[in-house]
Amino acid sequence: MRTLARLRNIIDPLDLALGESFMREDIPALFGEAYNPGNWNVGHVVLARKKAHILLVTLNKQGRADEHKYMDHWIDDTHFHWQSQNATDPTSKRGDEIIRHAALGIDIHLFVRDAKLAAGKAAPFTYHGRVRYQSHQGSRPMSIVFGLDAVVGSFAGLDLPSLQPNRLNGLLKFLQNRQLFYFLSIMAKCPASPPLFSLKSKHCSRPWASACGWRVCAAN
Structure with a gap:
């Protein structure tokens, strides 16, 4: 058990989850949390005590009301465009924490799926790891560009x-x-x-x- 404890001190379990697929209800456990539909059936979850923001993104918004069709898409392999909820602006708590997350010691985690359903059932999300704020435009909602720390399915430039x-x-x-x-x-x-x-x-x-x-x- 001591060996396992020491291992956890140097390996973040989330690093080993990179590229894996998770059902929505299984994602909270990655952060030591219990699943609560009221908290987790949204696209932006804030875990204040864990200093973490979790983004749960569905790319294909077909069937959603216009006010919830956020403009989320891949720019390239290492950059993702994410649009915040309509109430978020740069001066709001959530907006400010996203912009200044590095200085505040907050991690932003990105989970993405193509569509809400797969074969008639709820589709899982793929974990793309921690992302870094790079820029934003607009307000209510904010359009934000994130850079990825690692690229799923590639060498990620490691020598x-x-x-x-x-x-x-x-x-x-x-x-x-x-x-x-x-x-x-x-x-x-x-x-x-x-x-x-x-x-x-x-x-x-x-x-x-x-x-x-x-x-x-x-x-x-």
Whole structure:
């Protein structure tokens, strides 16, 4: 149990959820919260005590009233355009917290799905990780551009051989995005203090990179 506790101190479980799909009612548990339809059946959830804003975005707004057809869309792989609720302006609490979230120590988490339904049932949301405020226009609603910290399903620009041991989160994001690797076990300790991990594919034949004794192998 102590090993698990130490692991949680250096690995944010949300990093391992990057790119995964979650039903709306399962998302609160990622933040240590219980599902309450009154709080979570909306597109913008604020967890004040956790210093977190959660954006739950449905891209296809077909069937919704005009006042709820917010202009949400991907600009490119690393930027997302999000439109706030109609009551939000830059001077409101929510608007200000989004603009100044980095200075306030607030994380903004992005969950996106294409449509409300899939095969006649509620569709899950894909977790795209933390996003960073970049710019905004307008008021009530605000049109905001966010930058993504990681790109689901891509290399996200990580240079594996140059990674240092304290880049654990970045390395795990890379591995999980590619879905080529399997986390087996904690093997030993790194001299710098973080645990050393053995990351292997099921059929690992050649080393991919190493740093502070890390063993990372490419899948066949």
